[in-house]
Amino acid sequence: MKMSRRHFLKSSTALGALSAVPGLSLSKQAVAGDDGFRALVCIFLFGGNDAYNMVVPVDQHYLTYEKARPTLAIAKHELVDIGIQSEPGDTSPAVSLGLHPAMSRLESVFRDNNATVIVNSGQLVGPIIGETNPHPVPDFLMAHNLQQTMWQSGALNMEDKLGWAGRMVDSIYMSNDLSPMMSLNGEQKWLRNDIYEQMVMTASGAGKYNGLDQDERYEAMKFHFDRQFNNLFKDNYADVMSSRFYQNQRLAELLGTDEDDDTDRSSLSEQLHTTAKLIQKHAEMGHHRQVYFVGLGGFDTHHNQKNVHHALLEQLSNAMADFYQELKDINMLDNVTAFTMSDFGRRLMANDTGTDHGWAGHQLVMGGAVNGGKAYGQWPDLTPGSEYDYNNGRLIPEIAADQVNATLAKWFGYEEAHLDTLFPTLKAFEDNTLDFL
Amino acid sequence: MVTTINDPIQAAKFLYRSTFGPKNGDVEKLLDFDGGIDGWFEDQYARQNLHLSLARKVADDTGTPLNESARMSAWWQRSLVGGDQLRQRVAYALSQIFVVSNNGGPGGEGLASYYDVLVRNAFERFDVLLKAVTLHPAMGQFLTLAGSRAHDEQNNTYPDENYAREVMQLFSIGLWELKINGQPQLDGEKTKPAYTQQDVEELARVLTGWRKDKDSDGKDSNTKPMVNNADWHDDGAKSVLGVDFPAGQSAEQDLDQAIKVLYEHPNTPVFISRLLIQRLTISNPRRSYIERVARIFIDDGQGVRGNMKAVIKAILLDEDLIEGHAMADYQGFGFSTRNFGKVKEPVIAMTNLCRALNVKSNDPRRWWDFPGLQSNFGQAPLQAPSVFNFYEPDYAPKGEIANKELTAPEFNIHSMDSMRRISNKMWGLILSHRLTGVEQWTWDRSPLENRVDKPEEYMAWINERIFFGLMSDELHQYIEDLLIKMTEQNIGTDRRTFATLFAIQCSPDFRCQE
Numbered sequence: 001m002k003m004s005r006r007h008f009l010k011s012s013t014a015l016g017a018l019s020a021v022p023g024l025s026l027s028k029q030a031v032a033g034d035d036g037f038r039a040l041v042c043i044f045l046f047g048g049n050d051a052y053n054m055v056v057p058v059d060q061h062y063l064t065y066e067k068a069r070p071t072l073a074i075a076k077h078e079l080v081d082i083g084i085q086s087e088p089g090d091t092s093p094a095v096s097l098g099l100h101p102a103m104s105r106l107e108s109v110f111r112d113n114n115a116t117v118i119v120n121s122g123q124l125v126g127p128i129i130g131e132t133n134p135h136p137v138p139d140f141l142m143a144h145n146l147q148q149t150m151w152q153s154g155a156l157n158m159e160d161k162l163g164w165a166g167r168m169v170d171s172i173y174m175s176n177d178l179s180p181m182m183s184l185n186g187e188q189k190w191l192r193n194d195i196y197e198q199m200v201m202t203a204s205g206a207g208k209y210n211g212l213d214q215d216e217r218y219e220a221m222k223f224h225f226d227r228q229f230n231n232l233f234k235d236n237y238a239d240v241m242s243s244r245f246y247q248n249q250r251l252a253e254l255l256g257t258d259e260d261d262d263t264d265r266s267s268l269s270e271q272l273h274t275t276a277k278l279i280q281k282h283a284e285m286g287h288h289r290q291v292y293f294v295g296l297g298g299f300d301t302h303h304n305q306k307n308v309h310h311a312l313l314e315q316l317s318n319a320m321a322d323f324y325q326e327l328k329d330i331n332m333l334d335n336v337t338a339f340t341m342s343d344f345g346r347r348l349m350a351n352d353t354g355t356d357h358g359w360a361g362h363q364l365v366m367g368g369a370v371n372g373g374k375a376y377g378q379w380p381d382l383t384p385g386s387e388y389d390y391n392n393g394r395l396i397p398e399i400a401a402d403q404v405n406a407t408l409a410k411w412f413g414y415e416e417a418h419l420d421t422l423f424p425t426l427k428a429f430e431d432n433t434l435d436f437l
Numbered sequence: 438m439v440t441t442i443n444d445p446i447q448a449a450k451f452l453y454r455s456t457f458g459p460k461n462g463d464v465e466k467l468l469d470f471d472g473g474i475d476g477w478f479e480d481q482y483a484r485q486n487l488h489l490s491l492a493r494k495v496a497d498d499t500g501t502p503l504n505e506s507a508r509m510s511a512w513w514q515r516s517l518v519g520g521d522q523l524r525q526r527v528a529y530a531l532s533q534i535f536v537v538s539n540n541g542g543p544g545g546e547g548l549a550s551y552y553d554v555l556v557r558n559a560f561e562r563f564d565v566l567l568k569a570v571t572l573h574p575a576m577g578q579f580l581t582l583a584g585s586r587a588h589d590e591q592n593n594t595y596p597d598e599n600y601a602r603e604v605m606q607l608f609s610i611g612l613w614e615l616k617i618n619g620q621p622q623l624d625g626e627k628t629k630p631a632y633t634q635q636d637v638e639e640l641a642r643v644l645t646g647w648r649k650d651k652d653s654d655g656k657d658s659n660t661k662p663m664v665n666n667a668d669w670h671d672d673g674a675k676s677v678l679g680v681d682f683p684a685g686q687s688a689e690q691d692l693d694q695a696i697k698v699l700y701e702h703p704n705t706p707v708f709i710s711r712l713l714i715q716r717l718t719i720s721n722p723r724r725s726y727i728e729r730v731a732r733i734f735i736d737d738g739q740g741v742r743g744n745m746k747a748v749i750k751a752i753l754l755d756e757d758l759i760e761g762h763a764m765a766d767y768q769g770f771g772f773s774t775r776n777f778g779k780v781k782e783p784v785i786a787m788t789n790l791c792r793a794l795n796v797k798s799n800d801p802r803r804w805w806d807f808p809g810l811q812s813n814f815g816q817a818p819l820q821a822p823s824v825f826n827f828y829e830p831d832y833a834p835k836g837e838i839a840n841k842e843l844t845a846p847e848f849n850i851h852s853m854d855s856m857r858r859i860s861n862k863m864w865g866l867i868l869s870h871r872l873t874g875v876e877q878w879t880w881d882r883s884p885l886e887n888r889v890d891k892p893e894e895y896m897a898w899i900n901e902r903i904f905f906g907l908m909s910d911e912l913h914q915y916i917e918d919l920l921i922k923m924t925e926q927n928i929g930t931d932r933r934t935f936a937t938l939f940a941i942q943c944s945p946d947f948r949c950q951e
C-alpha cells in the first residue's frame with residue numbers, strides 16, 4: 001500500500017536512523033541557552049541590495065565612495081555611525097562604518113555588540129583578491145534567479161536538488177514529526193531537504209478550512225487524502241493535499257487561527273513577528289532546532305533608487321529592530337541568529353537614477369551569539385580600476401558567501417570537521433569559518 | 438500535426454488545454470464544427486476581445502478609477518465568457534513568459550494595455566510579438582528600459598542592463614545553448630552558456646534611447662509604445678552574440694536588428710515552445726514532442742519562422758496528447774503514461790469551475806474580483822512577484838517527482854497557506870448560488886436541486902457538466918454513494934449538494950489535468 005504523507009510523518013521516529021549518516025551529531029559546544037535551542041533566520045533581500053549604500057564609511061574613506069557614485073552617494077552627515085570598523089589588512093586600513101540614514105533603529109543593536117557587518121562578501125568558488133593564480137568567477141554572476149539559488153545552495157552546489165539548510169538539517173538528528181523548516185515567504189530551495197516538507201505559510205500563520213463544519217464534507221476531503229491514482233500528478237496531489245492540511249492543523253493548534261483571513265500579512269515586520277511567536281513555541285513543537293526564511297522584495301533598484309532604497313532599508317531596519325526587541329522579551333536573543341542574504345551587490349557606478357547588477361556586497365548578522373563590536377572583512381578600494389574592480393564598479397568579493405554560511409551552520413550544530421562536505425568551495429579557502437559567531 | 442479531434446473524450450481534454458475550461462455545449466460544438474478542428478482554429482484566430490477598452494468602460498460605468506480592480510474585472514469577463522477562448526488562454530500563457538507585474542510595473546491602465554499587446558499578438562509572428570512587448574511602456578517601466586541612456590562620462594553613469602539580460606534569459610534564448618529537442622548542448626560534460634556578461638553589456642548599449650511617450654495631458658503614457666530619444670542612444674558600433682551592429686544606427690534600427698538576432702537564434706524556437714507546452718498541455722513533454730513543435734516554429738510549412746498560429750496548433754494537436762504519452766522516468770527514452778498531464782494552475786482550476794457552473798456576476802455592469810486572486814491563489818494575471826513568474830519551469834516537489842527527475846512547476850505555489858485559501862475560495866463559489874450582493878457572484882443551482890433525489894440523473898449531470906465526461910469511476914462511485922447515503926438519512930438538499938460539490942472541487946481529479 002502506498003505510504004501516505006501522514007503515515008510517513010507518524011512513523012518518522014524511524015528517522016532516528018538517519019542521524020547515523022556520517023556525520024553529524026550535535027557537538028557539545030553547540031548547545032546554547034537554557035535548553036540548547038537554536039534557530040537560524042534568513043532575511044532574504046530579493047533583487048540585489050545596493051549594499052554599498054547600506055554600509056558607508058564615516059571617515060576619510062567616504063571621499064572615494066562619493067567619487068565613485070556622485071549622483072547616488074548618501075550625504076556624509078546623514079550616516080548613522082554604529083561604532084564599528086572593518087578589519088585592517090596588508091593594504092587596507094581599518095575603515096569606520098556607518099549605516100544608511102533609514103536604518104537608525106539598528107544603531108543600538110550594533111552598540112550592544114549584538115550585530116555586525118560582513119564586509120565585501122559574495123559568491124566565490126575560491127579566492128581571487130591577492131592571488132597570483134586567482135580562481136575563476138562563479139557561473140552566471142549577475143542573473144537574479146541563479147544567484148539567489150547560489151546563496152541558498154552553495155556556490156558549487158547549484159546542481160544539488162537540496163538547499164544548504166536542508167542538507168545541514170538532514171545530517172542533524174531531529175526528534176520530531178513536525179517540520180522544523182519554515183518559510184514565511186514562499187517555497188525556498190534553501191530549506192529543501194530529504195526528510196521534511198517545508199512549512200510554507202504567510203505571516204498570518206495557520207488558518208481555517210471553511211466548509212469542514214459538516215462531517216460528510218470533512219470525510220469527503222479525507223477520502224481523497226489516501227486515494228491512489230495511476231496518474232503521477234493526481235497521486236502526488238493527494239499527498240500534498242493531505243500533508244498541507246495536517247501541517248495547517250498542527251500549526252493552528254499551536255498558534256490559533258487568524259480571524260481576519262483576508263488581511264495582507266506579508267510585510268517583513270509581520271513575517272518576523274510571526275517568526276518570534278513560533279520560536280517561543282519551539283518546545284511545544286518539540287523542536288530543539290528551527291530554520292526560518294523570511295524575505296523582502298524590491299531591491300532591484302535600476303531606477304529611482306534614492307526613494308525606493310530608502311523605504312526598503314527603513315522596513316528592513318525597523319523589522320530587525322522590532323524582532324530584536326521581541327527576542328529579548330521572550331529571552332531568546334542568545335538562541336537566535338538572523339542574517340541577510342541578497343542576490344548580489346550592485347554596481348558602484350550608477351545608471352540614470354539607479355544601479356545595475358553587481359557582485360560583492362555586505363550582509364548583516366544579528367543575535368545574542370554575534371561577536372559584535374567590529375565588522376568582519378576588509379574594506380575594498382573603491383577606486384575605478386583597483387584590484388577589487390571586476391568591471392565598471394562591480395566589485396570582487398573577498399569573503400565567500402560559503403564561509404559565512406559555514407559559520408552559521410557550525411553555530412547551528414553542524415559538525416565542524418564536515419563543513420567542506422556541506423560547502424565544497426571551502427577546500428579552496430584557508431579558513432572554513434569566520435569568527436563572527 | 439497528424440491529429441484530429443473526433444471523440445467527446447478527446448474533445449473535452451482538448452478544451453481543458455486550449456480554453457479556460459469547457460462550458461456546457463462546447464464539446465458538441467467542437468465536434469460538429471464546420472471544417473473540423475482546423476475550422477475551429479480558424480474561427481478562434483479571427484476572434485479578439487481586448488481588455489483596456491473594457492476596463493475603461495467598467496471603471497466609467499461604476500464610477501471607479503481605472504485601477505487593478507477594473508483590470509481584473511475585464512480579465513474575469515474575458516476569461517469566463519469571452520468567445521475568443523483560445524486567444525485569451527494563450528495570452529494568459531504568454532503573460533507568464535513575457536512577465537510584467539503590478540509589482541514594479543504601472544497601474545491597471547498600463548497593465549491592461551500591456552495584456553492587450555499579448556492578446557493582439559498571440560497569433561502574430563514571434564518577432565512582431567517580441568518587439569511589441571519590448572516597446573510597451575509597462576515593460577519599459579517594469580524592466581527599466583524606459584530612460585536607459587548611453588554611458589555618461591561626466592556623471593559616471595551607464596546604460597541599464599536589466600531588459601538586455603532578461604530578454605535573453607527569459608524571453609527568447611535562455612541560459613544555455615540548446616539542441617532542437619530542448620536538451621543542453623554539451624561541451625564535454627559542461628553546459629554552454631548562451632550568452633556572456635559582455636553580450637548583456639553590449640545589448641544594453643544597443644537598447645539605449647527609449648522613453649515613454651506623452652499622453653495628451655502631457656503625462657508619461659502607459660499605453661502608447663515607447664518612443665526614442667536620439668540624444669540618449671549609444672550609436673557606436675556594438676557586437677551582440679557574435680553579430681556586429683554597425684556604428685551610426687538609430688535606436689529603432691538597433692532595436693530591429695536586436696529583435697532579429699534573438700528571433701533567428703537557434704535556441705529561441707525550442708526555448709519558447711517548451712514553455713508554452715508546459716503552460717498549456719503537460720508538464721513533462723517528451724523530447725520528440727518538444728522537437729516537433731520547435732520545428733514548426735522554425736518553419737510552419739510555408740517557410741515562415743515563428744508563426745505563432747502554427748506553433749500553438751502544433752502544441753495543442755500533438756500526437757503525444759492523443760496517445761497520453763509523456764517523458765519517461767529519469768528522462769529516459771520511451772514514454773510514460775503515468776507521467777502524462779499536469780497540476781492545474783490554481784487560477785485555471787477556478788476558471789474551470791466557474792465556467793462549468795456558468796457563474797455570473799451579480800453586478801450587470803462588471804465583474805468584481807470575488808475570489809481575490811492575488812491574496813488567495815498564489816498567482817494572478819500580471820501580478821507575479823518578479824520577472825521569474827510564479828514558479829520555476831523546472832520545479833519538482835520533494836518525493837516521487839523530484840526523484841524521477843520530472844517537473845511539476847505548479848506545485849511550487851501549492852503551499853500550506855495557498856492550498857487552504859484556494860479551498861476556501863472554491864467553497865465560497867459553491868455557496869454563492871444564494872448570494873445577491875452586487876460585488877458577489879452567483880450561479881444557478883436548480884439543475885442539481887431538481888435531480889438531488891434521483892442519484893443517477895444527478896451523477897449524469899455532474900459528469901457531463903462539471904467533468905465533461907472525464908469523471909473517474911472511483912470518484913463517480915464515491916459521490917453517488919455519498920448522495921444515496923445522505924438521502925437515506927433524510928438530509929436536506931443544501932447539505933447534499935454542498936457535500937458532493939465540495940468533494941468534487943477539492944478532488945485531485947478536478948485539480949489536475951490529463
